[in-house]
Amino acid sequence: MDYVVPTVYQASFLTHKLFSQNYVINNQFTLNKRFSTFDNIVPPSNVDPIMRYMAIGNGGHTVTTDLSGNVLVNPIQHSPDNISLYSHIPWIIREDGNDLTIAERAIYRMRVEVFIAGIKHYAYYLRLINPLPTNIQMNKITWSGSSSTTIPFVPGNNNINPTPTTNTSTAGDEYITVDTTVPLRITGTEATEIKDAVTKLFGNSDYAIISELGLYMGIDTTVQDPVTAIQYTEVVGTQPTVFMNTFMALNYAVDPIELDLGVGCMEPMQL
Amino acid sequence: MAVKQIRIDNYIQSVYKLAGSLVIKLSAAANSINKRLVETYGESSVGPNPNTWKYYLNLNGQYHSTDTAIIVNRLDPPIANPPATISFDSTQLALNPITRNVYKYGTNDFYKLVSDYPGYLTVIKGALYPVNITDAINAEDGTILAYESDFVEENEWYLIPELESWIKRWLSRWNEEGFLETDDLYGAAMYGVLTTYLPLKIIELRQHKIGTREAHSFHRRMSITTRQTINAIRGDLDIDDEQWLYRNSRYITVNQGTNKVLKSLIENITANGKVSVGYLYRRQIGVMQGLLPEVIYRNIIQNEGFNSSNIGTYDKEEVYRLEELKAMFNKDIDSYFPNQEVKYTKYSDADTKVIISDMTDKGDFSSHPYEQMLYEYYPYMADSLYNSVIFWTNPVNNRQHTITQKDLVLIYIYYLSKYYGYTPTNMPSWAYTHVSVSTNASIILANKPADVKVDDDINFFNTEHIVPAAVSNVSMYVDMIKDIYTANKKMWLRVTSKGNKIIKGVSRNMWFKFFEYGNISLGTGYSSYSNFFTSKGIDISTTLSKKEIKKLLAELRELSVSTIEDKKLRNIQETILEIIDKNTSYTSHIAKNMSDTKYVYCRQGGIGYTPGTITQYYQKVHPVTNEPPHADIDVTGDWFLVSFDQLSTAQKSQLKDVY
Numbered sequence: 051m052d053y054v055v056p057t058v059y060q061a062s063f064l065t066h067k068l069f070s071q072n073y074v075i076n077n078q079f080t081l082n083k084r085f086s087t088f089d090n091i092v093p094p095s096n097v098d099p100i101m102r103y104m105a106i107g108n109g110g111h112t113v114t115t116d117l118s119g120n121v122l123v124n125p126i127q128h129s130p131d132n133i134s135l136y137s138h139i140p141w142i143i144r145e146d147g148n149d150l151t152i153a154e155r156a157i158y159r160m161r162v163e164v165f166i167a168g169i170k171h172y173a174y175y176l177r178l179i180n181p182l183p184t185n186i187q188m189n190k191i192t193w194s195g196s197s198s199t200t201i202p203f204v205p206g207n208n209n210i211n212p213t214p215t216t217n218t219s220t221a222g223d224e225y226i227t228v229d230t231t232v233p234l235r236i237t238g239t240e241a242t243e244i245k246d247a248v249t250k251l252f253g254n255s256d257y258a259i260i261s262e263l264g265l266y267m268g269i270d271t272t273v274q275d276p277v278t279a280i281q282y283t284e285v286v287g288t289q290p291t292v293f294m295n296t297f298m299a300l301n302y303a304v305d306p307i308e309l310d311l312g313v314g315c316m317e318p319m320q321l
Numbered sequence: 322m323a324v325k326q327i328r329i330d331n332y333i334q335s336v337y338k339l340a341g342s343l344v345i346k347l348s349a350a351a352n353s354i355n356k357r358l359v360e361t362y363g364e365s366s367v368g369p370n371p372n373t374w375k376y377y378l379n380l381n382g383q384y385h386s387t388d389t390a391i392i393v394n395r396l397d398p399p400i401a402n403p404p405a406t407i408s409f410d411s412t413q414l415a416l417n418p419i420t421r422n423v424y425k426y427g428t429n430d431f432y433k434l435v436s437d438y439p440g441y442l443t444v445i446k447g448a449l450y451p452v453n454i455t456d457a458i459n460a461e462d463g464t465i466l467a468y469e470s471d472f473v474e475e476n477e478w479y480l481i482p483e484l485e486s487w488i489k490r491w492l493s494r495w496n497e498e499g500f501l502e503t504d505d506l507y508g509a510a511m512y513g514v515l516t517t518y519l520p521l522k523i524i525e526l527r528q529h530k531i532g533t534r535e536a537h538s539f540h541r542r543m544s545i546t547t548r549q550t551i552n553a554i555r556g557d558l559d560i561d562d563e564q565w566l567y568r569n570s571r572y573i574t575v576n577q578g579t580n581k582v583l584k585s586l587i588e589n590i591t592a593n594g595k596v597s598v599g600y601l602y603r604r605q606i607g608v609m610q611g612l613l614p615e616v617i618y619r620n621i622i623q624n625e626g627f628n629s630s631n632i633g634t635y636d637k638e639e640v641y642r643l644e645e646l647k648a649m650f651n652k653d654i655d656s657y658f659p660n661q662e663v664k665y666t667k668y669s670d671a672d673t674k675v676i677i678s679d680m681t682d683k684g685d686f687s688s689h690p691y692e693q694m695l696y697e698y699y700p701y702m703a704d705s706l707y708n709s710v711i712f713w714t715n716p717v718n719n720r721q722h723t724i725t726q727k728d729l730v731l732i733y734i735y736y737l738s739k740y741y742g743y744t745p746t747n748m749p750s751w752a753y754t755h756v757s758v759s760t761n762a763s764i765i766l767a768n769k770p771a772d773v774k775v776d777d778d779i780n781f782f783n784t785e786h787i788v789p790a791a792v793s794n795v796s797m798y799v800d801m802i803k804d805i806y807t808a809n810k811k812m813w814l815r816v817t818s819k820g821n822k823i824i825k826g827v828s829r830n831m832w833f834k835f836f837e838y839g840n841i842s843l844g845t846g847y848s849s850y851s852n853f854f855t856s857k858g859i860d861i862s863t864t865l866s867k868k869e870i871k872k873l874l875a876e877l878r879e880l881s882v883s884t885i886e887d888k889k890l891r892n893i894q895e896t897i898l899e900i901i902d903k904n905t906s907y908t909s910h911i912a913k914n915m916s917d918t919k920y921v922y923c924r925q926g927g928i929g930y931t932p933g934t935i936t937q938y939y940q941k942v943h944p945v946t947n948e949p950p951h952a953d954i955d956v957t958g959d960w961f962l963v964s965f966d967q968l969s970t971a972q973k974s975q976l977k978d979v980y
Contacts (some may be wrong), residue, residue, distance in 0.1 A: 054820035193827075196771030218839030220758070221830050223768075229822075292820075316826030318833065 053295040055128045060291040072096055075287035082288050084134045085162045088273050093287030099267040101291050103159055103176040109136025110262025110295050125295035135262045140173035143247040152282055159285040166250050183230040191225045229314030236307040241300045258300040265292050332539040339472035340519040342426040344446055346460040349508055351376035362387055371458050380457050382411025382448035391438055396420040411451035425449055426469040463489040476535050483526055491515060534564060541567045548574055549900055557896040562590045578906040586901050591624050596897050598623050601675040620677050643912035678898055679914045689755055691806045695882050698802055700751040702789055703730045704841050709793050711880050716873055717863045730843055733877045735850060740870045748844020757805055758837040759788045765834050770827055778828040782812050786835045
């Protein structure tokens with residue numbers, strides 16, 4: 051059981067990039083296919099997808115009651131080959147005719163036509179992660195029990211010419227991390243929009259529980275609304291990079307939700 | 322001895338072992354044992370209830386009150402020092418499968434146990450192959466109650482029932498109690514004669530099945546070997562492939578060289594998905610860039626192509642290399658053949674007569690492959706833990722020496738250096754890596770980074786990890802390394818399955834803490850190599866040729882780490898291509914390539930988040946426990962697979978301790 055599941059699509063993309071290969075996305079196996087949104091556009095293979103889209107869903111949990119009657123929320127894990135969340139919920143829904151303006155649409159993606167009680171609406175299932183991080187750092191962490199010291203890691207001469215150890219030794223307590231922080235913010239207004247959207251779709255704002263998060267990578271492209279002929283930005287070749295389990299019941303949320311994603315990796319120093 | 326003779330002998334040996342392992346119900350034996358017990362221990366030793374009789378208890382692997390339990394060393398982990406002992410009975414052996422395996426029927430340890438404890442054969446066999454007491458009591462005389470299933474092959478479903486029915490018929494013909502009136506040893510003599518017939522009957526029953534799908538692998542493989550002139554005895558082929566060849570050999574031989582045979586061979590004996598086979602096509606490319614097109618070769622895979630390497634196209638040099646054994650002069654007439662021909666042809670595709678099998682063995686992608694461990698642990702173990710006496714014949718003067726494993730390492734290193742043209746003088750030391758050592762898990766637990774939830778992992782590593790214990794022969798050493806390898810693989814999989822960046826990094830480090838890296842000096846007590854050889858009385862005066870040294874090294878490896886290989890994809894590919902080669906037109910060339918790839922997992926990228934303000938939302942929905950259910954949602958790292966062969970030498974050496 052792991053609450054954070056990196057996907058095989060991310061692994062494939064990273065491997066392609068290590069060898070400077072074009073990453074070819076099969077448009078039949080994307081989130082666009084799931085929502086039938088511009089899934090016929092073949093993503094350009096010479097443009098790299100960027101991980102900048104966030105999807106939310108309420109299908110990542112189940113509830114059990116223990117013998118004393120206490121209610122427990124248990125996460126449901128994703129598999130690394132999944133493409134969609136178990137149950138997507140939109141970030142915002144607007145009725146046809148009262149749709150978001152082009153400027154308002156700028157931070158939303160995956161615009162999908164939905165019919166609620168016979169009335170046409172537009173649901174937006176992805177939101178941009180904003181701002182994208184620019185500083186990727188290397189740090190050296192030395193752990194000693196509960197305290198740790200973090201200093202910036204800069205490779206030096208002894209990294210260029212490493213000396214092999216010959217003493218008998220086991221692993222030490224030093225790690226080097228490569229990371230950057232990606233802030234995820236859901237403001238009060240956004241939470242209200244999610245609740246409204248969920249009320250429209252499911253009939254009750256209690257369904258506004260974010261229990262699964264998906265970070266997606268994709269390529270922005272300009273598309274044309276087939277009905278209104280308005281041009282707007284939409285993401286194509288959308289593939290997940292990581293799934294996360296969490297539990298946020300928006301009905302009870304008053305403050306903005308703040309999550310800091312640390313993206314990178316941590317390696318123990320060998321000896 | 323001719324090779325064929327060895328094969329027949331092996332087969333006959335296995336028949337004898339099967340016959341010997343049979344446990345046949347005889348109520349007369351129960352009665353005669355009871356009679357003897359009453360004579361020796363009095364009436365009380367035999368109760369009215371057959372459940373308590375010695376015969377049935379022993380069949381079930383239990384001791385009778387008049388028996389003394391056999392005590393053996395427990396060979397299952399954790400191995401204590403001095404080793405723990407167990408009673409050799411069915412209950413204990415069921416709990417200790419490794420110990421049971423060591424003593425199973427036909428092994429040296431089994432025969433040693435039988436000769437050490439005369440009169441205990443029934444209980445020893447009963448402990449290894451326990452028979453349900455009720456079943457044994459209800460069974461008719463002559464029923465086969467148990468046998469060692471290793472000696473009966475999976476397609477020989479008929480063998481035991483037919484043998485049993487034959488035994489029963491024999492008994493109903495010869496078990497005449499009337500004869501006992503005049504000849505009181507008639508019973509013993511009759512059963513003695515019955516046992517001598519058993520191996521012959523097994524051979525006969527198997528011979529009846531020659532040519533059918535129930536044929537024993539000996540008959541099947543010998544038939545394939547003679548018809549196809551390949552070494553099928555090695556057992557590289559699957560049983561399905563073998564059965565197909567067994568059935569169709571004659572047709573294939575008669576129609577050798579036809580396309581039909583080639584196609585059916587590719588379809589049938591590679592269809593289990595293990596070996597990829599393709600036809601090589603020449604293709605013109607780049608017509609637009611220049612005046613003349615360039616030529617590439619493309620592998621069009623003819624079957625499912627499992628395990629095929631990622632490379633689908635080849636340039637001419639690569640094709641020459643692959644074809645070298647079959648067409649060694651192709652590269653000498655390069656100016657004409659075959660590129661010029663294709664450049665000027667008006668067809669963009671042309672087929673070649675090359676059948677290609679380019680594969681990658683992705684089987685063993687653990688952090689430390691089995692073969693590596695086998696050699697890495699050896700000098701470390703030979704220093705103190707691997708104690709066995711070896712009789713080694715020095716090829717210089719053919720004198721036999723009694724040496725230890727440590728001496729063997731020293732001789733091995735000496736001759737290995739000699740092989741590479743260097744004569745060592747100083748005694749060597751050995752750098753060992755990733756050797757599992759005895760570790761105090763509670764200290765690791767106490768000193769681990771606080772707030773990182775890896776306690777479960779540390780406990781898991783602590784239960785799984787196996788510390789090398791003293792071993793005394795090659796098979797024990799190999800078994801121990803297999804166990805360490807399996808345990809290491811499990812621990813490694815646990816580490817790599819982590820999605821969380823910090824947890825993965827820390828648990829990986831905690832896993833390393835159960836292993837040690839270091840140097841051992843092997844030549845303690847000797848000032849130099851010449852001093853070592855003099856004190857051991859080993860003559861090294863004659864210089865051996867490279868070929869002789871190679872042979873000597875192989876022999877030394879056999880004495881120390883054993884080189885019995887498991888079924889390797891390489892051998893399977895070789896055998897299958899050999900069959901295809903033998904049966905296709907002589908103008909077709911078979912090219913093959915196999916990389917035994919080591920896999921490295923590069924960790925790259927990774928995502929996670931700090932809980933931030935989740936707790937307060939959670940408290941509102943969950944007022945009872947006030948505890949977030951998964952506060953350890955945190956951060957992640959992840960890994961992906963790249964082929965080791967794709968890396969440069971420098972990269973490989975950087976990643977050395979990763980793979």
